[in-house]
Amino acid sequence: MPSIYINIFLAFILALLGILVYRSHLISSLLCLEGIILSLFVLITLTALNTHFTLSFIFPIILLVFAACEAAVGLALLVIVSNTYGIDYVQNLNLLQC
């Protein structure tokens, strides 16, 4: 396992922990989601560059396309929450609380 891959896997795990552990803002979790996508992009690009498997360079571009869609939908939901409550604190999302 090349040592650079270990660092990129570590970055992925750090961003994953960042999504799973909430603090006050919702947009911080969306930023950690973008971090996951970034680490996956770098990982698949390095794999394709090292193995010289030329056709698999399609996958980072497609990953970027669907990451853009996902970021757009996530930000739209955040805009709705911010319009309703004034700020995007996670503790405001308590309508279904028993």
Place this chain on the structure above:
Amino acid sequence: MTYVVFLLSVMFVMGFVGFSSKPSPIYGGLGLIVSGGVGCGIVLSFGGSFLGLMMFLIYLGGMLVVFGYTTAMATEEYPETWGSNVMILGMFVLGVLMEVGLVVYMVMSDGVEIVVDFKNMGDWVVFEGDEVGLIREDSMGVAALYSYGSWLMVVAGWSLFVSIFIVIEITRGA
């Protein structure tokens, strides 16, 4: 100088620790921009110049600009930076210590190496018939999206088109 890619990947992880310790979102965006730039440098040093350009243009120049504007809309009056809250500082220091421990372990066990020799001309020089051609493997791979991956191109384009209407529909109903 041989270990410059390893140092870049260490800076990549430091940037990730910077926004994963969750300061106020504008500082998290700063950490993501730094990580994006350093990740582009890693991709460039392995020879993928087209994909590095893709990352700067589309990821940093498109998606993060949108994130920056949305953060400016939904931000608070006194943003928390890495030094103002002891929780954020503690998480950041813990992440930095973990990465330093990993680097020390790798240097001590002498496992830091370069995978590919990027001066190897056999990667991008092709010999066909009597002539010698030149291809860039990452550009040619992405260009295959139009020939072999044409259905994937249609699906991706259609999903981008539909997501515009989805976003309009989400932000309309309130």
